[in-house]
Amino acid sequence: MDGLQRGAAAIVGVAESDIGAVAQDMSPIDLMAQGIHRALGDCGLALRDVDGLICATAQSRTSGLALAEYLGISPTYIDSTILGGSSFMFHVAHAQAALQLGVCKVAVIAYGSTQRTIGRRHASVREYNPYETPFRPFLPSTAYALAASRHMHQYGTTREQLAAVAVAAREWALLNPVAWEKKPLTIAEVLSARMISYPFTVRDCCLVTDGGGAVIMTTAARARSLKKPPVYVLGCGQAITHANISSMPDLTVTGAVPSGRAAYAMAKLGAKDIDVVELYDAFTINTILFLEDLGFCAKGEGGSFVEGGRTAPKGSLPVNTNGGGLSYCHPGMYGLFLLIEATRQLRGECGARQVADCETAIAHGNGGVLSSQSTVILGSAATI
Amino acid sequence: MERMEQSPLAIYLAHLEKGELAYQWSPEAGKAVFYPRVVCPFTGSDRLEWRVSAGLGTVYATTVVHPAREGAPYNVALIDCDEGFRLMSRVEDLPPEAVRIGMRVKFRVHRPGGDEPSYPVFVPAEGA
Numbered sequence: 001m002d003g004l005q006r007g008a009a010a011i012v013g014v015a016e017s018d019i020g021a022v023a024q025d026m027s028p029i030d031l032m033a034q035g036i037h038r039a040l041g042d043c044g045l046a047l048r049d050v051d052g053l054i055c056a057t058a059q060s061r062t063s064g065l066a067l068a069e070y071l072g073i074s075p076t077y078i079d080s081t082i083l084g085g086s087s088f089m090f091h092v093a094h095a096q097a098a099l100q101l102g103v104c105k106v107a108v109i110a111y112g113s114t115q116r117t118i119g120r121r122h123a124s125v126r127e128y129n130p131y132e133t134p135f136r137p138f139l140p141s142t143a144y145a146l147a148a149s150r151h152m153h154q155y156g157t158t159r160e161q162l163a164a165v166a167v168a169a170r171e172w173a174l175l176n177p178v179a180w181e182k183k184p185l186t187i188a189e190v191l192s193a194r195m196i197s198y199p200f201t202v203r204d205c206c207l208v209t210d211g212g213g214a215v216i217m218t219t220a221a222r223a224r225s226l227k228k229p230p231v232y233v234l235g236c237g238q239a240i241t242h243a244n245i246s247s248m249p250d251l252t253v254t255g256a257v258p259s260g261r262a263a264y265a266m267a268k269l270g271a272k273d274i275d276v277v278e279l280y281d282a283f284t285i286n287t288i289l290f291l292e293d294l295g296f297c298a299k300g301e302g303g304s305f306v307e308g309g310r311t312a313p314k315g316s317l318p319v320n321t322n323g324g325g326l327s328y329c330h331p332g333m334y335g336l337f338l339l340i341e342a343t344r345q346l347r348g349e350c351g352a353r354q355v356a357d358c359e360t361a362i363a364h365g366n367g368g369v370l371s372s373q374s375t376v377i378l379g380s381a382a383t384i
Numbered sequence: 385m386e387r388m389e390q391s392p393l394a395i396y397l398a399h400l401e402k403g404e405l406a407y408q409w410s411p412e413a414g415k416a417v418f419y420p421r422v423v424c425p426f427t428g429s430d431r432l433e434w435r436v437s438a439g440l441g442t443v444y445a446t447t448v449v450h451p452a453r454e455g456a457p458y459n460v461a462l463i464d465c466d467e468g469f470r471l472m473s474r475v476e477d478l479p480p481e482a483v484r485i486g487m488r489v490k491f492r493v494h495r496p497g498g499d500e501p502s503y504p505v506f507v508p509a510e511g512a
Contacts, residue, residue, distance in 0.1 A: 130393055131419045132472045134496075134503040137460050138449045145447035146462055153445075153485040197460075198448040198481065246462055246472040247419075251445055 006266055007384045009096040010223035010230035013043030013216035014340040019329045020180050021116055022210040028057040029066050031112030031212030036071070039214040044227035045106060052077040052098055052107030052217075056087040058124040058332055059113065067110060077104035083240070084367020085280055087111075088215070088335040089374030093236040095217045105218060109339075112212030113331035120208055124332055132244055138197050141205055143245035143369035144283040145197035150251040151285060152199065157303035159199050163190035165284040166203050166326050168312035173323025175313060175353035180207050181327040203326075204284040211331035215339050220384075231343045232384055234269065234360070235377035237262025245369045252300075255373035256293035256364060263362075263375035264295075271295035274377070275358045276345045277317060278338040280366035281324040287311070290364050291319070294375070318355045321345060335365035339376065346380045359383055392420035395434060400502040405437040405491045407469050418469035439491030440512050441465040448480040459483050463506055465491075477507045488512050 015038030017031040032055055040046060053075040055063050064080035077098040081090055088109055095107035115123035126139060137143065151157045167187055173179035185203065193201035223230035239255030239262075242248045264270055271294060279290040288302030296317060297305040305311075311319035320326075322341040325334045342361035344350050359382045365374045390398075392408075396419075399406035408417040411433060413426035423430055446461040459480035463473050475483040476492070490509035495502045 130397075130501070134500070135460050135472050135474050136449065136458065137472065138451075142447055142449055142460050146445040146460070149447055149485065150445045194452075195448075195450040195457075197450065244472075246470060251462075 004093060004096050004236055004266060005100065006234050006268065007232045008220055009099045009217055010220050010232045011215055011217055011339065011343050011378065012223045012226045012228065012230055013039040013045065014343045015039040015042050015213055016178065016337070016340060017112060017212035019178060019211035019331070020209050022114060024117065026114055026117070028059045028112035028114055028212065029063070029070050031114070031210070032057070032067050032110035032214065033070055035112070035212050035214035036108050036110050039108065039216045042228065043216050045216060047071060047073065049106045050108050051075050052095060052104030054079040054091045054095055054107060055110040056080055056082040056091070056333060057112050075104065077107065083372040085282065085333040085335045086365030086367035086372045086374040087333060088339060089236070089363065089365035089376045090238055092217070092233060092339065092376050093238065093374070096233055096236065099217065099219050105222070107217045108214050109217070109336065110212070110214040111333060111336040113333065114210045115332045116208055116210045120332070129244060132246060140282065140369050141197040141200055144285055145200050146245055147251040147289070147370060148199050148283070148285040151288065154252055155300035155303065157288065159191055160187055161288070161303035161307060162199060162204055162284040163187040164306045165281065165287045166190045168306065168309060168315070169281060169320050169324040169326040171312045172321050172353060173327035176323050176328055179323040179328040180209055181323065200283060206282045206325035206330035206334070207327070209329050209331050211329050213336050213340055215336060215343070229347055229381060231346045231378050231380065233376065234379045234383060235263035235265070235267030236375070237266070238372070238374040240372045243368060243371050248370060254289050254293050254370050256290050256375065259373040259375045260294040260364070263377050267377040269360060269377060274360050274362045276321060276342065276355045276361045277319045278342045278361065278363045279320060280334060280338060280364060281320055281326050282330070282334065282366060284326070286366060287319065290366070294362065294364060313353065321350065321353050321355060333367070335367070338363040338365060342378050346378055388422070392422060396420045397501050399436065400493055400504065403493045405439055405504050406434055407437055407465070407467060408432040409435045416467050416469040418471055435467070437465050437467050437491065440509060441489055441491070441506065443475065443483060443485050443487045443489060444470060446475070446483045446485060463489060471504065473504055473506050475506050475508065
């Protein structure tokens with residue numbers, strides 16, 4: 001993105017709040033605060049150092065106000081941009097802009113959701129759309145299913161290939177102690193699970209969990225004095241193509257194309273240079289679309305690309321190493337967790353699921369119904 | 385500036401009540417606009433003309449929704465109308481899983497009754 005400088009800002013602290021099923025009556029703001037407390041501990045900063053506050057949740061219209069009050073701080077930079085699950089990648093670019101300009105010196109990006117505890121219907125109320133609601137699309141699943149139908153029609157992508165995405169995610173999740181899913185999964189089990197919106201069964205769809213967390217960012221100069229190795233923001237890109245699925249120009253090509261292009265240009269890297277890939281897998285088709293649109297394979301070849309465990313733990317391209325929204329955690333707006341996992345991989349903190357020699361990572365966020373796409377490329381000190 | 389007497393949605397729904405599928409035409413862009421708006425998304429102009437579709441189209445994408453609790457599976461589809469606009473709808477008069485991408489379809493107004501406004505559905509139109 002023009003104006004943002006490669007490596008000028010860094011992620012210095014990351015943490016999940018409680019995730020999965022949280023204690024009764026926890027609020028999304030409780031989870032944000034818990035995530036911030038833990039992430040500050042991760043980097044050795046204190047709440048008094050925070051002068052940039054960025055957050056999003058589907059459960060509070062003015063979450064920035066609520067969180068500032070809760071924490072007892074009065075930030076100089078405040079932002080509660082909400083564009084769906086990719087909001088947090090947009091936040092990284094906003095935070096970097098604020099840090100570069102000196103509007104703030106330490107920015108936190110926070111998220112919290114209790115959708116499992118209170119029910120998805122209450123956590124994320126659907127707006128009435130007179131041009132879609134009468135047809136009773138089961139959103140968001142139906143929108144992504146329509147995209148999958150088009151991909152299957154144009155490129156011969158199969159339900160088995162979609163299922164391979166879910167199976168790879170599960171294999172990674174089994175290596176992640178905090179992942180929601182604990183049992184192995186087969187392609188046959190994905191195909192025979194309860195149908196939601198054809199071609200998706202419940203196993204093609206993300207989890208419905210609680211969860212939250214925080215990411216702390218500061219300038220590159222300050223980052224080098226903190227507890228853990230900085231994870232530098234090398235590239236950011238974003239694109240919005242539509243809000244409702246009936247207005248998406250081409251259901252087989254997402255805004256990840258321009259978003260990725262912008263992020264790669266800023267990072268001066270290409271897909272071939274990326275060591276670990278974190279993609280927003282709300283549905284199995286997402287991983288296929290984003291592998292294509294971010295240049296890891298050609299358009300239309302995503303289905304065959306994911307066959308044979310290529311993106312699974314022993315495959316050639318590590319994708320969604322925490323287990324993803326499909327098997328690790330999905331509280332509704334999952335993007336923040338991609339940034340957390342990419343940071344941990346670059347620091348070498350991932351234990352059994354650690355990718356060897358990990359110096360570059362891509363964290364790609366998706367929001368709405370393939371509507372908002374935002375890409376963040378991160379790198380270790382070796383990339384600066 | 386002149387105050388608008390009717391919203392784009394109200395005009396669209398009034399056409400549906402008459403059994404017509406209406407859309408807008410942007411003369412400056414030379415393109416169809418759907419859903420109906422106050423301002424053209426291609427040019428930024430407020431010059432938008434209303435037109436009535438011939439009602440013929442092609443299935444662009446399709447799915448079958450399986451309700452979790454009660455009710456039979458049903459179709460949700462995106463239809464590309466021949467005039468160059470796309471809308472969400474469903475294809476009726478055949479099993480939901482028999483709806484195919486590329487299938488030619490024809491508009492029919494659906495009147496749910498009660499307070500619910502009419503909406504456009506489609507039926508197969510072989511040879512059209």
